[in-house]
Amino acid sequence: MSAPREPAATPPASPPSPPTPSAPFPPPAALHARAPLADRRPPTPRPALDWRVRFVALSLIWGFSFLLIKVGTEGYAPFQVTFGRLLAGTAVLVAAMAMRRKRLPRSARTWGHLTVAALLLNALPFSLFSYAELTIPSTLAGICNATSPLWGMALSVVALSEDRPTRRRVAGLGVGFLGVLTVLGAWQGFSGLDLPGTGMALLASFCYPVGWIYIRRTLAGTGSSTLALTGSQLLLGTVQLAVVTPLFTSAPTSFPVLPTLSVLALGALGTGLAVLLQYGLVQEVGPTTAQMVTYFIPVIATAAGVALLGEQLSWNTPVGALIVLIGAALTQSRARPATPTATPPPTPAPAENTPTTHAASPDDAHTALPDSPEAAACLSRS
Numbered sequence: 001m002s003a004p005r006e007p008a009a010t011p012p013a014s015p016p017s018p019p020t021p022s023a024p025f026p027p028p029a030a031l032h033a034r035a036p037l038a039d040r041r042p043p044t045p046r047p048a049l050d051w052r053v054r055f056v057a058l059s060l061i062w063g064f065s066f067l068l069i070k071v072g073t074e075g076y077a078p079f080q081v082t083f084g085r086l087l088a089g090t091a092v093l094v095a096a097m098a099m100r101r102k103r104l105p106r107s108a109r110t111w112g113h114l115t116v117a118a119l120l121l122n123a124l125p126f127s128l129f130s131y132a133e134l135t136i137p138s139t140l141a142g143i144c145n146a147t148s149p150l151w152g153m154a155l156s157v158v159a160l161s162e163d164r165p166t167r168r169r170v171a172g173l174g175v176g177f178l179g180v181l182t183v184l185g186a187w188q189g190f191s192g193l194d195l196p197g198t199g200m201a202l203l204a205s206f207c208y209p210v211g212w213i214y215i216r217r218t219l220a221g222t223g224s225s226t227l228a229l230t231g232s233q234l235l236l237g238t239v240q241l242a243v244v245t246p247l248f249t250s251a252p253t254s255f256p257v258l259p260t261l262s263v264l265a266l267g268a269l270g271t272g273l274a275v276l277l278q279y280g281l282v283q284e285v286g287p288t289t290a291q292m293v294t295y296f297i298p299v300i301a302t303a304a305g306v307a308l309l310g311e312q313l314s315w316n317t318p319v320g321a322l323i324v325l326i327g328a329a330l331t332q333s334r335a336r337p338a339t340p341t342a343t344p345p346p347t348p349a350p351a352e353n354t355p356t357t358h359a360a361s362p363d364d365a366h367t368a369l370p371d372s373p374e375a376a377a378c379l380s381r382s
Contacts, residue, residue, distance in 0.1 A: 051284050058277045059293050061269050063300025066138040066145070067308060068266040069130055075259025077249040078130030081266075083241040085126060088267025089275070090238050093231035096276060102228045113218040114233045115240075120211030122237035122271075123244075128204035135197035137311040142301025143183055143321045144201035146328060149294060150176040152209030153331035159213050172330020179323030182316050230275055291332070295325050 072081040097104075105111060133141050153173055157165050184190055184198065219229065281290040298321050305311040 051281055054277050054281060055290075055293060058274055058281065059296040059300060061274045061277075062293065063142070063297045064304050065266060065270040066129070066133070066142040066301045067304045068262040068270065069141070070133045070138040070305075070309060071262040072259050072266060073130055073133055075254075075256040076252060076263065077245075078127060078134065079241065079245040079249050080252065081130045081263055082123070082126040083238070083245045084263040085267040085271055086122060086234060086238040086241055088264050089271025090231065090234040092268050092272025093227065093234055093275065097227055097231050100227065102225050102231070104228055104232055105222065105224045107222070110219065110222050110224065110229075111232070111236075113214075114229065115236050117211055117215050117219065118233045118237035118240060120207050120214060122234060123240045125204035125207040126237075127241075128200045128207070132197045132200040132204065135194040136201060137305055138309060139302040139305035139311050139313060139317065140183070140198065141201045142298045142305070143317065143324065144198065145205050145301075146294065146298040146321065146324050147176065147180060147202060148205045148208045149328040149331055150180075150324070151206045152212070155209050155213055169331045172327045172332075174327070175330060176324050176327025179320045179325075179327055182320030182323055184320075185314075185316050226279055227276075230279070234271065294328065298325070 069081060072084075076084070096102075105114070129141055129145075132144075150173055153165070153169055180202075184193055222229070278290060278293075302313065302318065302321065306313050
């Protein structure tokens, strides 16, 4: 008999080989371990509407705001128009915050700064425009509103040491204010012009860059989302008008349909929806492109006032408005960076545990704040 055979030794199992580049579907764990941190973030959903459509919608909403203010003051006192506008706009943003589950800021210091911002960017300029349109046409109010970038450039030179003026921007400032004098008919001694009303409209436009410089100094990088900050700011502005309005006006005895609808549309669209559109544009195409809406607002405001309200238009108004817009465009021009002479070395890929910066998203609070008060002047028209 032959001896029984010993079972052959089973070779030790070799460790599984990593997926090769040709593998069509690598294991998810391998993808997660090898992908940079910036690639692990969920993709930002693409907006349903193209940014150009939203840009046109924003221009129309803000351009028609001055017509809506004019119609609103035909049935309500200026403070009442502003209060209704802020109340409707706040309701829209609070609803958006609830849908996106955004929390209100928790810091008392942030709330203090937002109170000042609400006064400078909402309560005061909205009220000034409402009072101004009691005596001046909506077309003139819209043109005065276009001077915000001019005020912003002048203030940034004084208040922001890192914002150095160039010859082109200084020239734009002079051209812009020449356009203002053309609109006002300075060579005629300002005859036929309501100086108090025009002064209030210009002061309202001046408030916007002041407010944005204040925000840039105090609220950038607070950790709260832009939507939460803006909604809180409008809420505080509504509270401010709720306190002031009863002191200077009496309760309305009637609610005329057209002025009421105008105030509601002014708030829900011009102060609520427009804010969401504008910040979405800033995130998608950047503040430089988004602020271009500034140049369409006076054109639309003038066309709406003449076509729908029958306001008179003299030759110096559109000519002066064009000069103002040219000056505003010059003040927001930037010097081109110098072309590098040598090719920089390639940036090494980040290690697995090395944090990397990522593109701005709607949830990044400080990234939504504009990089200059001039570029942000249009944002403050919320």
